[in-house]
Amino acid sequence: MLAIELTGFGTPHDVCRCIEIDAPGAPGPDEVTVDSLACPINPAELLLLAGLYASKPPLPYQPGIEGVARVTAVGANVTSVNVGDKVMSLSRNNWAQSLNLSANEVIAMPEQADTLQLAMLKVNPATAWLMLTQYCDLKPGDWVVQNAANSGVGHSLIQLAKANGWRTVNVVRREELIAPLTAAGADAVLVDGPDLVQRCKAITGDASVKLGIDAVAGSATTKIADCLSDDGTVVNYGFLSGEACQMTPTQIVFRGLTLTGFWLAKLLGSMPRDKIEAQYAHLSNLVVDGTLNTPVEATYGLNDIGTALKHAAREGRNGKILLTPNGAV
Numbered sequence: 001m002l003a004i005e006l007t008g009f010g011t012p013h014d015v016c017r018c019i020e021i022d023a024p025g026a027p028g029p030d031e032v033t034v035d036s037l038a039c040p041i042n043p044a045e046l047l048l049l050a051g052l053y054a055s056k057p058p059l060p061y062q063p064g065i066e067g068v069a070r071v072t073a074v075g076a077n078v079t080s081v082n083v084g085d086k087v088m089s090l091s092r093n094n095w096a097q098s099l100n101l102s103a104n105e106v107i108a109m110p111e112q113a114d115t116l117q118l119a120m121l122k123v124n125p126a127t128a129w130l131m132l133t134q135y136c137d138l139k140p141g142d143w144v145v146q147n148a149a150n151s152g153v154g155h156s157l158i159q160l161a162k163a164n165g166w167r168t169v170n171v172v173r174r175e176e177l178i179a180p181l182t183a184a185g186a187d188a189v190l191v192d193g194p195d196l197v198q199r200c201k202a203i204t205g206d207a208s209v210k211l212g213i214d215a216v217a218g219s220a221t222t223k224i225a226d227c228l229s230d231d232g233t234v235v236n237y238g239f240l241s242g243e244a245c246q247m248t249p250t251q252i253v254f255r256g257l258t259l260t261g262f263w264l265a266k267l268l269g270s271m272p273r274d275k276i277e278a279q280y281a282h283l284s285n286l287v288v289d290g291t292l293n294t295p296v297e298a299t300y301g302l303n304d305i306g307t308a309l310k311h312a313a314r315e316g317r318n319g320k321i322l323l324t325p326n327g328a329v
């Protein structure tokens with residue numbers, strides 16, 4: 001069977017290769033065997049492959065932070081899932097045709113939910129949901145300001161905010177994104193520029209703006225902070241600019257703004273199993289009813305890993321890039 005192997009850290013398409021390995025044997029008593037159906041290539045994967053993520057795994061390494069799979073065999077003690085179930089994988093090694101996973105690493109998903117959407121459920125919708133709910137008690141009509149709004153997280157945040165009656169100002173860097181993001185539920189879409197803060201305040205007016213969501217860092221953090229009301233919170237969860245977050249003494253000292261960081265992996269690591277299951281049951285139901293829908297630009301087989309990684313690293317995409325290890329879904 002095919003799997004992706006990382007042999008060193010560097011430019012992602014140079015350091016990953018598709019190799020032939022033995023299929024996993026029968027699952028252990030507490031394991032399941034799954035066939036992988038789809039896995040997105042997220043910015044975090046590109047950082048990991050480049051050796052720029054939170055930590056470097058030992059090499060060689062099989063990447064793949066998330067994915068959806070079909071159960072093909074279950075161990076003697078496993079009662080949580082059955083052969084044939086579609087499951088979300090909580091493993092971080094999903095880029096292979098087949099895997100043996102602990103039963104604790106899979107969560108049954110609704111069969112009728114779109115497979116590609118489920119493949120992207122673990123990371124971005126959960127990130128958007130937790131950032132919207134963990135830092136402020138948002139009331140119906142409250143505004144949230146975010147940048148990188150065309151990202152997977154950005155789309156989920158727009159859709160989840162809309163479904164809960166929260167309004168969003170969405171910062172992008174391309175004019176052509178205004179129409180699709182508005183259609184996706186954005187209340188306002190602003191193209192970044194020197195007068196961004198004034199344009200944002202013209203929309204939010206006198207309303208209290210308590211929450212700013214920043215994936216870009218650098219001076220973008222300063223701009224998001226300037227869009228907030230006094231004592232608001234900026235949640236940084238990415239550094240797409242490659243720069244450190246910047247906030248001024250005026251923002252922190254005189255205006256009482258808080259900058260905090262969000263990392264899903266850390267949160268999931270300490271979340272009780274029943275809470276994890278409840279969170280993904282909630283989010284997968286929102287996939288079924290069409291609330292959550294992340295645009296997809298292309299899918300690739302494992303053999304095309306180099307092209308897929310180059311495509312995922314490209315700017316100006318209009319959707320996610322996914323691997324479909326066992327063929328198109």
Ligand SMILES: NC(=O)c1ccc[n+]([C@@H]2O[C@H](COP(=O)([O-])OP(=O)(O)OC[C@H]3O[C@@H](n4cnc5c(N)ncnc54)[C@H](OP(=O)(O)O)[C@@H]3O)[C@@H](O)[C@H]2O)c1
Pocket residue numbers: 042043044123124127148149150151152153154173174215216237238239240241262263264265314315316317319320
């Ligand atoms: N902390 C966490 O737990 C966590 C969880 C999930 C995601 N993340 C982070 O969230 C970010 C988005 O992830 P994703 O999977 O949603 O991304 P994605 O769907 O792959 O989209 C990437 C987005 O980033 C934008 N972008 C890239 N470079 C930029 C820059 N220098 N300035 C402004 N925008 C830029 C792109 O804009 P264009 O369309 O204009 O190219 C695109 O909208 C990444 O940084 C990722 O690492 C963090």
